[in-house]
Amino acid sequence: MNYKIGEKVTFMSEAGYAVIQSFKDANTVIIQDETGFNRDYPISELVKIQSENYAGGGYADKDNIEYEAEIKHTIKEQRLDFDTTDKQQVWEIDLHMHEIVEDDSAYDGGAKLRKQVREFKAFYKNARKNHIRKIIAIHGVGEGILKNEIRTYLDTQEFLEYYDADYREYGKGATAVELQYK
Known part of the structure; x- marks a missing residue:
């Protein structure tokens, strides 16, 4: 999956969300998590958040429909x-x-x-x-x-x-x- 700097993502193996800050290499990005900390994270363990209504810790229903x-x-x-x-x-x-x-x-x-x-x-x-x-x-x-x-x-x-x-x-x-x- 293609990601862009500034995109919101959530994790496949933990709760919460993050924003992509930069790309470290082909398999790793640097994210800023919801607590404000930057850390390296494997791209394969991320999922794009498709809604701006995401509040963290789970998936928001698109457009609250x-x-x-x-x-x-x-x-x-x-x-x-x-x-x-x-x-x-x-x-x-x-x-x-x-x-x-x-x-x-x-x-x-x-x-x-x-x-x-x-x-x-x-x-x-x-x-x-x-x-x-x-x-x-x-x-x-x-x-x-x-x-x-x-x-x-x-x-x-x-x-x-x-x-x-x-x-x-x-x-x-x-x-x-x-x-x-x-």
Whole structure:
């Protein structure tokens, strides 16, 4: 991917953002991170930020347009640990690319991640709108980038608690979110 001096970028393996200051060599740039420090960084670990609305720590939706999830989610009925009365709906979403799009060959790594994050945000907002009390996001294990992006987004939301989903059912690749309402 071609980068230019002054472009905003985010990292594939850590939270935050930076601005490209200069090119050290063909594989390394000098960036200024959000804290104002300059450091060398491998070009292969950077992703362009496509929106000026980026606030750091995650991907902004382009132009703040409401994004409608294209992905199907599963609805289960189960008795929630925190509610012993009736069974409640639990929504589950699988964020693996092959579940989101039929052919992901047109997506590079950064575009895949942005698509997955947009799908999760739309899913989350839809669950809130429908007063769902628990959702499960299946993000896989991998390098943990998608999991980190999801949890960074959840940290900006109110009235919820999240944790690793049941290991027996999902392994280490899912996050459970309990939503609370006033």
